[in-house]
Amino acid sequence: MAAIEVKHVTFSYNANQPDRTDVIKNLSLEIEEGSFVALVGHNGSGKSTLAKLLNGLLLPTKGEVRIFGNPTTDASKIYDIRRNVGMVFQNPDNQMIASIVEDDIAFGPENLGIEREEIIRRVDWALSKVGMLEHKKGTPFKMSGGQKQRLAIAGVLAIMPKVLVLDESTAMLDPQGRSEVLKVAHELNKEEKITVIHITHYMEEALGADRLIVMNDGEIAFDNTPAEVFTHNEELKKIKLAVPWDTQFAIALKKAGIDVGQPVKEEDLIDSLCQLL
Amino acid sequence: MSVIIKNLSFTYSKNTPYEKKALDNINLEINEGDFLGIIGHTGSGKSTFIQHINGLIKPQEGEIEIFDIKLTSAKRPKVDLKALRSQVGMVFQYPEYQLFADTVEKDVAFGPKNLGLSADEIKERVKQAIEMVGLDYEAVKDRAPFELSGGQKRRVAIAGIIAMRPKMLILDEPTAGLDPYGKEQILNLIVHLKKHCSPTIVVISHDIDEITRFASRIVVFNDAKIMYDEPMKALFKHSNMLKEMGLDIPRAVKIANALRYKGFDISDDVVTAEDLLKEVVRLYNKKHNTAKSADGISFDLYDFSLKWGAEDILTPNATGEAQTSEPSHSSDINAACQDGDTAKKQNACTDVKDDETNHTEKDKTNDSRKQK
Numbered sequence: 001m002a003a004i005e006v007k008h009v010t011f012s013y014n015a016n017q018p019d020r021t022d023v024i025k026n027l028s029l030e031i032e033e034g035s036f037v038a039l040v041g042h043n044g045s046g047k048s049t050l051a052k053l054l055n056g057l058l059l060p061t062k063g064e065v066r067i068f069g070n071p072t073t074d075a076s077k078i079y080d081i082r083r084n085v086g087m088v089f090q091n092p093d094n095q096m097i098a099s100i101v102e103d104d105i106a107f108g109p110e111n112l113g114i115e116r117e118e119i120i121r122r123v124d125w126a127l128s129k130v131g132m133l134e135h136k137k138g139t140p141f142k143m144s145g146g147q148k149q150r151l152a153i154a155g156v157l158a159i160m161p162k163v164l165v166l167d168e169s170t171a172m173l174d175p176q177g178r179s180e181v182l183k184v185a186h187e188l189n190k191e192e193k194i195t196v197i198h199i200t201h202y203m204e205e206a207l208g209a210d211r212l213i214v215m216n217d218g219e220i221a222f223d224n225t226p227a228e229v230f231t232h233n234e235e236l237k238k239i240k241l242a243v244p245w246d247t248q249f250a251i252a253l254k255k256a257g258i259d260v261g262q263p264v265k266e267e268d269l270i271d272s273l274c275q276l277l
Numbered sequence: 278m279s280v281i282i283k284n285l286s287f288t289y290s291k292n293t294p295y296e297k298k299a300l301d302n303i304n305l306e307i308n309e310g311d312f313l314g315i316i317g318h319t320g321s322g323k324s325t326f327i328q329h330i331n332g333l334i335k336p337q338e339g340e341i342e343i344f345d346i347k348l349t350s351a352k353r354p355k356v357d358l359k360a361l362r363s364q365v366g367m368v369f370q371y372p373e374y375q376l377f378a379d380t381v382e383k384d385v386a387f388g389p390k391n392l393g394l395s396a397d398e399i400k401e402r403v404k405q406a407i408e409m410v411g412l413d414y415e416a417v418k419d420r421a422p423f424e425l426s427g428g429q430k431r432r433v434a435i436a437g438i439i440a441m442r443p444k445m446l447i448l449d450e451p452t453a454g455l456d457p458y459g460k461e462q463i464l465n466l467i468v469h470l471k472k473h474c475s476p477t478i479v480v481i482s483h484d485i486d487e488i489t490r491f492a493s494r495i496v497v498f499n500d501a502k503i504m505y506d507e508p509m510k511a512l513f514k515h516s517n518m519l520k521e522m523g524l525d526i527p528r529a530v531k532i533a534n535a536l537r538y539k540g541f542d543i544s545d546d547v548v549t550a551e552d553l554l555k556e557v558v559r560l561y562n563k564k565h566n567t568a569k570s571a572d573g574i575s576f577d578l579y580d581f582s583l584k585w586g587a588e589d590i591l592t593p594n595a596t597g598e599a600q601t602s603e604p605s606h607s608s609d610i611n612a613a614c615q616d617g618d619t620a621k622k623q624n625a626c627t628d629v630k631d632d633e634t635n636h637t638e639k640d641k642t643n644d645s646r647k648q649k
Contacts, residue, residue, distance in 0.1 A: 042456040043427040090454070142295075144319050171454045174319045174483040175525045201456050240458030245486070245528050249550055256558050257569045266528070270535045277541055277560045 001068075003033040003163050003195045004054055004085075009063035011049055011218075023049045025218040026063070031197065033162065036189045038206035038226065039199045041215030042240035047199050050215065051167045054197070055085035068162070083112070086156030090168040092148035096140040101132070101151060104140060108159040119158075126157040129192070130184050146177025150184055157188070163195040164188060170200055178202070203230070203244045207264055214241065227264050279445055279477050280307040280330060285339035287325055299325040301501040303339070307445075307479065312471055314488035314509070315481045317498030318523045323481050326498065327447050330479075331365040332358045344444060363392055366443030366475065370450045372434035373427065381407065381425075381433050382418040388441040406440035407433075409474060410466055428459030432466065439474055446475040450482055464490065485525045489548055497524070510548050529553035551575075 011024035023046045031037055041047040052058040053065050056072035067084055070077040089095060098104035105123045114122070127133040130150040135143070140151055149169050156164060166185060170178040182205055188194045198209065206212045212229045214222040216239040222229045230236075230243045233251060242248070246269040250260045260272035287300040299322045307313060317323045328334045329341055332348060341348040346361050369375065378384035385406055389399045407414045410432040417425070422433050431451075438446065451467065452460040468491055471478045482488050488495065488509075495512045497505040499522045505512060513519070513530045520526065526534075533547040533556065541560060547553050551571075558571040 042458055168454070176523050177319070201454070203457070240456055242457040245550075249528075249532075249553070252550070252554055252574055253557060255574045256554065256571045257567075258558065258561050266531065270532055273532070273536060273557060274539055274541075277536070277557065277564055 001033050002030040003035075003068060004029070004031040005064075005066040006030070006050075006053070007064045007066070009053060009060045009065060011046075011053060011058060012061045015061045022061070023218050024053070024060075027219060028063075029213070029220065029223075031163075031195060033195055034189070034193045035211060036186065036196045036209045037198070038209035038212045039197060039215065040201065040203065040206060040212065040241060041221075045215040045239070046218040047215045048167055051087065051165050051197070051199055054163070054165055055087060056081050057087075083159055084161055085163040085165060086159060086161035087165045087167060088149065088152045088156055088169045090171050092145045092152065092172060095152040095155070096148065099139055099141070101127070101138050101140055102136045104151065105154050105158050108155055112159060122158045122160070126154040129157055129188060130154045131180075144177060145173045146180040149173060149177065149181050153181070153184060153188075161194065163197065165197045165199070167199050168201065169198075170202065170205065178205070182208070203242055207244065214239070227262070230264050231262055278306055279309045279311070279344060280305075281342040282306070282329075283340050283342075285326075285329065285336055285341060287322075287329070287334065287337050289325075291337070298501050300329075303503055305496065305503060305506065307477065309444075310476050311478070312491055312493045313477075313479045314492030314495045315479060315498065316483070316485060316488060316495060316524060321498040322501040323498045324449060327367070327449060327479065327481065330445075330447060331367045332356065332361045333367075359392070363441050364444045366438040366441055366446045368435055368438050368446065368448040368451060370453060372438075373422070373430035376422040376430060376434055376437075379421055380419050381412075381422055384422055384433060385437045385440050388437055392441065402440045402442065403436075406436040409439050409470070410436045411462070411469075412436070426459070428455050428462050431455065431459070431463060435463075435466070435470075439470070443475055445477040445479070446470060447479045448481070451480060452482070452484070452487060460487075467491065483525075485527050489527050497522070510546060513548055514545065 006027060006029040009024055009027050010022050012020050012022045014020055027050070039047050039050070049058065053060060053072070054067070056065075056067075056078050059073055065072045067081045070081055072078070072081055096104055097107055102123050105126055106119050109119045109122050123136070124133065127136055130153050132147065132150055132154060135147070135151075140148055143151070152169070153164070153166075164185065166181070170181050173181065182198075185196050185198060186208055189196045198205065200206065206226045209226055212222070212224065212226040213220060214229060214236070221235070221239055222232060230247050233243050233247070236243060243251075244264055246263050246266050250263050250269060250272075253260055258276065260269065260276060263269040263272055282303055282305045285300055285303040286298070289295070289297045289299055301322075303322075303326065315323050315327070325334065329336060329348070330343060336348055336350050338350060343361060344364050346356060346364075348356055348361075376384050378387065382403055385403045386399050389402045394402070403418075404414045407417060412429065412432060417433070422430055425433065435448075435451075448467065452463050455463065464487060467478065467480065471491075480488065480492065492509050495505070495507060495509050496503055497512070497519070504518075504522065505515060507515075513526055516526050516530060516534060527548055529547055529550050529552060533543045533553055537543045543556050543560070544552075547556055554571045554574065558569050561567065562569055
């Protein structure tokens with residue numbers, strides 16, 4: 001079943017003005033439940049706008065977004081929709097609302113009016129899922145960016161969403177923090193069958209995804225497996241993106257007359273080099 | 278010598294339960310002309326360190342000498358921080374968050390205005406600074422900074438620092454949060470600034486592949502101390518130690534190490550992609566008895582060019598046709614410098630150097646007047 005259906009959606013931040021500019025242009029898309037989708041695009045390509053359309057933070061100017069069958073325009077369903085689609089944003093410093101970790105994680109379920117015992121269970125579960133259980137009584141303000149983002153994910157998990165949208169959640173982190181967050185996202189996808197939509201500028205982070213969607217100018221430029229998308233080196237460059245380092249290296253090597261194929265991962269490149277040299 | 282740091286230590290929240298030593302007996306000299314990269318794990322002390330260099334944090338122990346200005350823990354004599362900050366320009370992380378004025382011109386003018394310069398002088402500096410970062414002055418000066426793209430906003434923020442005409446520029450994570458194209462533009466810009474504006478540049482970055490593209494020297498912070506201070510090429514003989522500190526090593530080094538481990542005879546000098554390319558071609562030729570060559574192949578990770586001028590700025594959301602019509606090579610800046618209006622830019626930069634001394638003199642007189 002499709003977790004998310006986007007049907008002919010157009011979105012504009014100034015819909016009622018004569019000089020209207022569409023940020024999303026007649027875009028259609030289906031995301032299967034349980035998949036791990038990476039979404040990339042240059043700054044201003046419309047990917048964050050698309051993310052916000054997925055849980056009704058923004059409503060389509062034209063067209064329709066359905067989450068597990070419910071249209072986001074149906075005001076009576078909006079709380080169900082937001083419960084199903086959790087979002088984690090870019091800045092680790094402004095997604096915390098409490099001074100103690102467990103209070104912060106409990107905020108979501110408390111607002112849903114869930115029983116105390118169940119909240120305690122969920123807080124422990126969510127924290128253990130992101131590997132932060134030992135910090136339950138700690139304070140978020142003393143933590144690293146990667147830890148804070150994992151807490152932000154735990155806060156979303158506590159409302160038991162079926163879809164997790166990471167809107168450039170790794171952008172402000174150091175390499176270690178980035179890999180921590182990415183690892184957690186993949187574990188949630190595999191173990192809890194949570195559908196993950198990971199928006200990022202790091203092409204390497206897309207490699208582990210089932211599917212890579214490339215946005216450009218409010219439209220979908222590519223939508224395929226990461227390995228396939230990364231064969232389009234020249235086209236990606238035209239829309240201000242790039243292929244992963246290892247692929248780029250193989251392209252340079254080809255210019256020197258040495259063909260190592262189209263590796264996308266480091267292991268692939270090393271293997272090909274070993275056979276060739 | 279631009280900066281001399283002796284026995285510098287700093288502790289946050291001293292004498293409280295949250296006490297944390299951020300710098301522990303740091304000794305470092307930054308020379309004029311250095312292209313210095315600083316790396317280190319989050320919390321290793323690198324940000325605390327650079328905040329000392331332009332006087333945002335006062336030393337608790339030890340002393341810092343920056344272009345003849347001495348910073349110590351002593352309360353007197355009073356340090357002329359304004360003079361210091363006009364010489365050491367600091368570009369913080371996400372500098373575009375600090376844009377505040379309603380037009381680009383006013384924003385860039387804020388720094389020079391605070392130096393007490395004349396209106397003409399300010400206008401001149403603002404124009405030069407905006408052109409220096411690759412934007413078209415006439416096209417952007419009256420626009421609101423918020424209408425610009427992420428990379429463009431960042432360049433405006435950097436222009437605001439350049440307009441102060443610093444002798445040394447410190448950039449903290451200058452490419453964080455940008456798309457590959459924006460990143461490439463900023464990296465090219467930094468190289469350009471090194472050549473034409475600020476002879477000494479210090480860059481903090483988490484992306485080691487980025488740092489190795491330009492830094493000539495790398496300082497590694499770990500646990501409040503300086504762990505290594507090496508020429509760029511020499512640093513990665515410590516690959517294992519760097520990994521233990523939780524730091525990335527360049528991709529080319531990783532691949533070279535993996536190949537060496539598998540028994541291939543790869544040179545220890547491989548750091549950049551170009552180095553690796555040469556080694557792979559050499560080994561290939563040896564095995565297959567061929568004469569292939571890596572000469573002239575620029576391995577530019579993203580292969581974008583930094584575009585100077587109006588087309589970029591007038592179409593912040595452009596799909597890229599204008600920007601990418603001709604593929605260009607790694608030395609985009611050089612290419613850009615050879616085209617027509619660059620002569621003007623270079624002149625502008627020479628001017629910068631020529632009247633640098635005058636300005637500092639002026640600033641000093643201004644300041645002393647105020648004190649009177």
